[in-house]
Structures are given as structure tokens and as C-alpha cells.
Amino acid sequence: MIKETLNARRLLCPLPVIRTQDKVKQLNVGDQLEVICTDPGVMQDIPAWCRINGHTVLETKSGNYEYIVTLEVGA
């Protein structure tokens, strides 16, 4: 299992979702990805994207105008 971080700061939705989608394609089942964003929209969009594509959101957190979603890649 590897854990990677994706810097999606300054990108507006849906770009953080697109970058997440592209990054997840390079990962394997069980890998984790932490996505760091500045658009609060990701707090809805990345979990929605995970739900429809079979990935699991492990944590969402925010502070100091940053929004961080950590997910685990599903099958």
C-alpha cells in the first residue's frame, strides 16, 4: 500500500476531481491518496466521485482555507 499526496490547490471544481481521477488511475486497489485543495466544492465533489466509482473516503478535513480529502482506491 502506498500513500500519495496530490496538490490541487488553486484549482476550481471540477479540476480537482479530474486530477484525482487521473491520479487514481495510476494507483492500485488499497492505495491511499490525500488531495489538498482550496476550492470548498471538493468536500462534496470528491466524495460523490468516490461513491459512484467505488472508492472510499477515509477522511475530509478543512482549516486555513484548505480542504483535504483522503481516499482509498477501490476495485
Add this chain to the structure above:
Amino acid sequence: MKKQRKAVALISGGLDSMLAAKTIMEQGIHVEGINFFTGFCVEGHTHAIREKDKARPNRNNALWVAEQLGIKLHIVDVIEEYKKVLINPKHGYGAHMNPCLDCKIFMVNKAKQWIVENDFDFIITGEVIGQRPMSQTKSKMPIVAKQSGADDLLLRPMCAKNLPATLPEIEGWVDREKLHDITGRSRKPQFEMAKRMGIDDYSQPAGGCCFLTDKYYSAKLVDLWQSQGSKEYELDDIMLLKVGRHIRPKANFKLIIAREEGEGRFLQGYKKDFISMHCSSHTGPLALIDGTISAEDLYFAASIVARYGQGRNAEQVDINVIDKDGSERTIQVKPLKEEEIHKEWHV
């Protein structure tokens, strides 16, 4: 065993593409969604930036539709490729800077490439004959199918009965009888269909889902192109057109002035790319200067920016000017009066 047929549905986030996908899913076809991000999609963007829009559901409608339908959604970044569609549309623009017909051809073509790469059988869209004046007339439908290269692999379930049969119908993958024959601008048939299908929550964006159909946005885009003498653009350029008050008092520069805190925060991210200024003696918005500006113009710009802050009625205010390299200085100016801000400066 009968082969499981697969279709990709162009999902815009609106009701029609949702109904089209559902119609085909009900016939036992495996459907996945595809959504193209051109850079001009209304999704999220200004909602995320502007406080006043916070009350609206801050959701991506395409993702939401896919979730309601229970299908996968592939969002494709076409920002770069879309430039040639917008800059030089073979079929011209619509009422504003929307090159709808070329855009449709482009998207269906991309979907065609996608089905070949992903071993899908056909493409569906939510198009309805006569719904849009430019791209959805009966005469335009074959143009999209032909010029996109999708030909008879493009099925429009909402109006299929009024169009020649496509391969999925001819081959019996879908039952043509169960497709629809909607035409015209009335939305009633769609609302009734939604009700029948048990869909009661859907988005109906008032201004559509694309900034290019917006009069004010289009004017800003034209201004950008005119000012730089070419139709080129980068993603940041078109993003900035969605944010703030744009004022061009002289041909050589434009001010982008935040209208509220959320926009100010967003514009902060561009301080390395533009000279920026804000009032330091009173509360006031952040402004970016787009263009090349002389020392004299700088004072002029500052007096305009001062107009939009709390010090607008003061004799003199301090304006903090920050260069791209971060060096700062403060200049004193008298805010322009309301009547001195010419209407035609507003882009």
C-alpha cells in the same frame, strides 16, 4: 449468450441527458457517463468563489446525476483541445460566444474515440429536436452525427422516433418503440417523463450550464481577445473572467476588482501574475491590473479602486500597490466620484 451492450451517455448535469441515460438503462444496456470540461462550464466555479452563491447547492450536477442514475462518470479535461473549437468555429457562434454546433460535433467526436478505446458500443445524448435554435434543429442533427464521425452510433433517445434508425435500433440492441419522440422548446414532456421515472430532483440552471451562452461573460471574452489582439487564451484568463468587476478605463489596461471576500481570496492567488492594489487606509477590495501600465496610469487605476472601498468619500486614501515580485509601495489618491466612473468602462 447475448452480448451485454454498453453505451456512453454525454452527461451535462441537466434533465434531458439524465432522462436519455435512464431510458437506455431501462432497456438493459450498461450505461456509463462522460462529461467534458471545457473551462467554460458553470459547475461549481463561481459558486465556490462567491459568498452570495453559497446558499445554492454546491454540487457538481454531472456527478450528482451520475449518482442518481447509479452509473460511473468519466470527467474529461478538454481545455486545450477546446481552444480550436472556440477560436475558430466552422459553423460560427450562437447568440453570444457559444459555438454550439462545433462544440457538439467536438464532444460527440471525443465520445466516439472514447467508445473505441473502452470497447463500448454506442453513444447517447439528451438532444431534443428544436430545443435549441442553433445546434438542435432537425437539419443539424445529421451534421453532428456525420462530422463527429459517430454516424449511426449516435442515438438520441429523447427524439429518436423522429430521426432515422441508428445501428443500436437496427441491430435490436435497443427497442426503438420504447424511445421517445419529443420535439420543440416545451419542457412539459420531459417533466412528465421525469415524474414517470420517479426523478423529482434535477437541476435546471437558469443561465444554462455554459458561460459562453452568457451575454456578460461573452462580452468579457471579446474584450480580452480585442485587448490582446488575438483569440488565444489560457485557463487562468478565462477563470478570471468569471470573477470580480472588470473595468477597462483605457485600452492598455483593465482592473479586476473583487466584489466580496470570497473573490478577494481567489484573486490573492494571482498576485504573482499581476500588479495588485488595495486601499490600506480604509477597508477596500483587492484589485488586479491586467495589462501594461504607466506610472501615471497607476494613480488613475488607484483612484478607481478607491471608489469601491469604504474611503470612497474621503478626500484622500492610501493605496497599497504590490508588484509581481512582491515589492510594495503606498500611493495617495483622491477616489473618483461615482459619475467619473464611465459606464462604458465596465466590461
